[in-house]
Amino acid sequence: MDAIGTARVPDHPTVQAALSLARRAPSVHNTQPWRWVFDGHRLHLHRDTSRQLFSADPQGRQLTISCGAILDHTRTAFEAAGWNTEVIRLPDTAPDHLAIVDFAPATEVSDTVRARAAAIEQRYTDRLPMLPPRGxxxxxxxxxxxxxxxxxxxxxxxxxxxxxxxxxxxxxxxxxxxxxxxxxxxxxxxxxxxxxxxxxxxxxxxxxxxxxxxxxxxxxxxxxxxxxxxxxxxxxxxxxxxxxxxxxxxxxxxxxxxxxxxxxxxxxxxxxxxxxxxxxxxxxxxxxxxxxxxxxxxxxxxxxTAPTAAAQPPTPRRTVTDFLELHRGG
The missing domain is CATH 3.40.109.10 (NADH Oxidase)
Structure with missing residues (x-):
């Protein structure tokens, strides 16, 4: 549901669409160690410790950095869909509950936000040698x-x-x-x-x-x-x-x-x-x-700067239903 209207919170299809875009966020070893819950009003971000790298990342630092990346990607996706967002970080004492996202309808969507949202699907991790960055x-x-x-x-x-x-x-x-x-x-x-x-x-x-x-x-x-x-x-x-x-x-x-x-x-x-x-x-x-x-x-x-156009295919991502829980009762 487009926010530039009368709705006060995004509906379930809008949440799913935003997270379908945001799931392109980078994560350590592409583990995608996040779990989301939408309670009908707010979106909750949790760590998924079943996907933690316990040898490389015993404290869960990189896991949490990865979750921060999808949090910002998610805010960008919602903003491009016409929703302003506010975040409460580490809202309670539960170690896996990292953030709560609140929503408000936006009156307009800037070209900057649209460009950043489009960049979500264009971005990839380039491990090859590069030329100096232009500009x-x-x-x-x-x-x-x-x-x-x-x-x-x-x-x-x-x-x-x-x-x-x-x-x-x-x-x-x-x-x-x-x-x-x-x-x-x-x-x-x-x-x-x-x-x-x-x-x-x-x-x-x-x-x-x-x-x-x-x-x-x-x-x-x-x-x-x-x-x-x-x-x-x-x-x-x-x-x-x-x-x-x-x-x-x-x-x-x-x-x-x-x-x-x-x-x-x-x-x-x-x-x-x-x-x-x-x-x-x-x-x-x-x-x-x-x-x-x-x-x-x-x-x-x-x-x-990549010397030639990227030929790397998109890295795999889990489906939204793998990491999103929707509460139908709202």
């Missing part, structure tokens, strides 16, 4: 503002930090190289062709291409891409951080991640979120030491 000086202030509006801090690493960040990434991989639980978890979620979740082979890169990037997670390798050739990565390296390190910070970092990725997509840029470097404390401290301003790193983001 960066024009886009950077808006990215900082979008992150700040969502309670996170966005810092841009200088070119001199790339080798040190690559060293931190390699250190994280070395610490996990002989961890059977981590490796089993990684191979369960990546390199398979599940129709609903995980990272498919089509989204992975060859060993040579991964080496050209230098800062990516050590995923299972795939055949070489036909669209890149020999290219050393020249992406910008961004860090989303926070002043403290608790579930509210993680949720807000996920919301900021969503906003930065969508705004980069609108600007025609390719993106790749990286969380593996922040999984290991020693590597996380190394990133913090690279930042121009004090912050606790939550997510690193590569931003650049």
């Amino acid at each position: 960066w000086d024009r886009v950077e202030p808006g990215l900082r503002a979008a992150a700040g509006a969502r309670g996170a801090q966005l810092e841009i690493l200088g070119d001199s930090a790339r080798l040190r960040l690559a060293a931190a990434s390699a250190r994280s991989a070395a610490l996990r190289e002989y961890d059977p639980q981590y490796l089993n978890e990684l191979h369960w979620w990546a390199g398979n062709n599940s129709p609903a979740d995980g990272v498919p082979i089509s989204a992975l890169v060859s060993a040579a291409e991964a080496a050209q990037v230098g800062v990516g997670r050590a995923f299972p390798t795939a055949p070489p891409s036909l669209r890149r050739g020999e290219l050393t990565d020249a992406s910008r390296l961004l860090v989303l951080g926070s002043a403290t390190d608790n579930p509210l910070d993680w949720l807000r970092a996920g919301e900021a991640l969503s906003a930065v990725l969508l705004d980069c997509t609108v600007a025609g840029m390719a993106t790749c979120p990286l969380t593996h470097i922040t999984e290991v404390p020693v590597s996380r401290r190394a990133i913090a030491n690279l930042l121009p301003e004090p912050a606790i790193p939550q997510v690193v983001i590569r931003v650049g």
